[in-house]
Amino acid sequence: MTMSMEYAAREAAGNLWRNRLMTITAILTVAVSLSLLGATMIMRQAVAGVTVNWGKGVNIIVFMHSNASGGQLQAVHQQLASMPQVSHCYYVDHQASFTEMKQMFSSQPDVYQQAGLTASEVPTSYRCSLSNPKDAQVVASTFQNQPGVRSIYDPIQQANTIKNISGIIQLVFVIIAVILLLSAAVLILNTIRLAIFARRREVAVMKLVGATNWFIRIPFMLEGLSQGIIGAIVATGVVFGMQAALGYLVHHTHSALLRSLVPPQHDVVTTVIVVFLVGMVVGALGSLIAIRRFLEV
Amino acid sequence: MISFENVTKSYRGSILALRECSVRVEKGEFVFIVGPSGSGKTTFIRLLLREETPDSGQIWLAGREVTQLAPWKVPYLRRNIGCVFQDFRLLPNKTVAENVSFALEVIGRPKHVVTTQVHQALDLVGLGKKQSRLPHELSGGEQQRVAVARAFVNRPLVLLADEPTGNLDPKTSLGIMRLLDRINRTGTTVMVATHDASMVDAMRRRVIELEHGELVRDQARGVYGYST
Ligand SMILES: Nc1ncnc2c1ncn2[C@@H]1O[C@H](COP(=O)(O)OP(=O)(O)OP(=O)(O)O)[C@@H](O)[C@H]1O
Ligand SMILES: [Mg+2]
Numbered sequence: 001m002t003m004s005m006e007y008a009a010r011e012a013a014g015n016l017w018r019n020r021l022m023t024i025t026a027i028l029t030v031a032v033s034l035s036l037l038g039a040t041m042i043m044r045q046a047v048a049g050v051t052v053n054w055g056k057g058v059n060i061i062v063f064m065h066s067n068a069s070g071g072q073l074q075a076v077h078q079q080l081a082s083m084p085q086v087s088h089c090y091y092v093d094h095q096a097s098f099t100e101m102k103q104m105f106s107s108q109p110d111v112y113q114q115a116g117l118t119a120s121e122v123p124t125s126y127r128c129s130l131s132n133p134k135d136a137q138v139v140a141s142t143f144q145n146q147p148g149v150r151s152i153y154d155p156i157q158q159a160n161t162i163k164n165i166s167g168i169i170q171l172v173f174v175i176i177a178v179i180l181l182l183s184a185a186v187l188i189l190n191t192i193r194l195a196i197f198a199r200r201r202e203v204a205v206m207k208l209v210g211a212t213n214w215f216i217r218i219p220f221m222l223e224g225l226s227q228g229i230i231g232a233i234v235a236t237g238v239v240f241g242m243q244a245a246l247g248y249l250v251h252h253t254h255s256a257l258l259r260s261l262v263p264p265q266h267d268v269v270t271t272v273i274v275v276f277l278v279g280m281v282v283g284a285l286g287s288l289i290a291i292r293r294f295l296e297v
Numbered sequence: 298m299i300s301f302e303n304v305t306k307s308y309r310g311s312i313l314a315l316r317e318c319s320v321r322v323e324k325g326e327f328v329f330i331v332g333p334s335g336s337g338k339t340t341f342i343r344l345l346l347r348e349e350t351p352d353s354g355q356i357w358l359a360g361r362e363v364t365q366l367a368p369w370k371v372p373y374l375r376r377n378i379g380c381v382f383q384d385f386r387l388l389p390n391k392t393v394a395e396n397v398s399f400a401l402e403v404i405g406r407p408k409h410v411v412t413t414q415v416h417q418a419l420d421l422v423g424l425g426k427k428q429s430r431l432p433h434e435l436s437g438g439e440q441q442r443v444a445v446a447r448a449f450v451n452r453p454l455v456l457l458a459d460e461p462t463g464n465l466d467p468k469t470s471l472g473i474m475r476l477l478d479r480i481n482r483t484g485t486t487v488m489v490a491t492h493d494a495s496m497v498d499a500m501r502r503r504v505i506e507l508e509h510g511e512l513v514r515d516q517a518r519g520v521y522g523y524s525t
Binding site: 007201202204205206207208209210211212213215216 | 346368369372373374375376378380386388389399400402403404405447451
């Protein structure tokens with residue numbers, strides 16, 4: 001038994017080496033397609049995190065000019081209070097905003113220290129919850145040209161924009177990944193076909209002396225499977241690379257939105273598992289079809 | 298040991314290769330199958346190996362019905378049969394010893410068994426000293442001896458040879474025939490399909506003659522043809 005396993009492994013490795021150019025092409029195609037698949041999954045998880053992060057409470061933020069007059073503040077406050085869509089509102093004053101900003105840029109204090117910002121120069125804001133988050137657009141448009149209002153921040157809409165864009169990117173990635181996976185299966189099929197052809201004499205002798213069908217097939221199966229798995233290993237490296245890059249981006253960005261993009265670690269594990277499974281399926285599929293069509297046992 | 302019962306085999310539905318053929322071969326016999334080209338000799342051997350299945354009739358080998366065997370059992374059937382062909386069918390990139398041991402390794406025999414049996418088989422065919430050579434470094438006769446060693450190394454019940462001397466000169470052919478005879482004396486049943494009249498005449502063993510797929514002669518200590 002151990003001898004047969006040893007034999008199968010040796011045969012598969014020998015075949016891979018003999019057709020190394022074809023093998024590398026097949027492995028790279030698998031790796032690229034699986035990387036795309038992994039990227040799509042990471043993107044999905046990261047974007048899903050956006051809603052979770054902004055979903056609790058605050059639906060809209062009205063930023064005021066730092067020098068807005070008391071009357072202007074009062075007007076905005078009263079208008080917000082009177083709107084039926086707004087369920088709850090609170091004011092973040094100069095001091096609180098300054099503290100919040102310090103926290104935001106804790107890793108790069110020079111951003112505000114060099115500018116010599118003082119608390120009174122930081123914009124204040126109203127943070128509001130809506131009874132129905134879909135009304136954010138309506139509420140935002142009311143304050144668009146209001147005196148004293150600096151800008152209106154609509155996290156839901158921002159998140160939706162990101163989701164729409166990323167949705168399109170994901171779709172494109174998945175389509176490309178599927179096409180590449182099919183090509184990868186065909187490439188693997190072809191390497192196995194060549195291996196079967198190169199070893200037709202050995203196969204004929206094996207059949208004659210009574211080697212079992214599985215004994216004859218397994219080296220070719222292993223060959224296809226290992227191409228899928230090696231491709232998956234490469235793609236796993238790429239997935240972890242992307243995860244690290246995303247992490248770096250998130251920790252060094254000023255954008256609160258990007259900060260919400262950190263995919264939790266267990267999602268990466270899911271991605272890696274899926275990448276491996278798909279790699280194995282593609283490898284197995286390619287070799288099975290080749291064995292069915294070109295290896296008569 | 299081997300029994301054909303009313304075996305009929307046609308290719309592509311029309312060409313009759315074997316017609317209502319019935320033969321019994323006992324354990325330890327040495328049998329020549331003779332007949333003109335296209336008479337069905339190779340077909341007989343392929344049916345026994347279950348490389349083909351007959352249209353009708355039964356084929357028995359060592360108490361098992363070959364035609365009824367489940368496909369996954371066919372390899373185990375073939376482990377009881379050694380085969381030698383006109384074109385040797387050695388693996389060109391393997392040495393003599395590797396060619397012979399290959400036959401045992403691929404059926405999962407343990408290493409120590411492989412080593413001793415390969416050694417014995419190569420000694421039997423007289424190639425112990427040339428075991429590290431590649432096939433192309435051997436004469437035709439020596440290559441055929443390697444093929445015989447490979448066919449015999451697993452101690453099969455039956456040794457089948459399809460024109461084993463077809464590519465060899467008379468003197469070398471005689472050597473191969475002596476070798477097959479020696480193997481036969483170990484108790485192995487040997488069947489040789491051949492056109493080689495002088496060989497059949499020299500050996501004086503049982504002769505089965507086919508013509509157009511029909512068994513036309515079965516003679517205990519026969520010669521190649523009646524004409525001589
Ligand atoms: N695979 C095949 N497909 C179609 N016809 C075949 C096939 N194999 C053999 N035949 C036909 O079956 C008949 C018997 O062939 P077989 O090879 O058994 O003859 P043979 O006695 O071995 O001949 P030879 O002495 O030339 O080797 C021939 O008419 C041959 O053309
Ligand atoms: Mg023939």
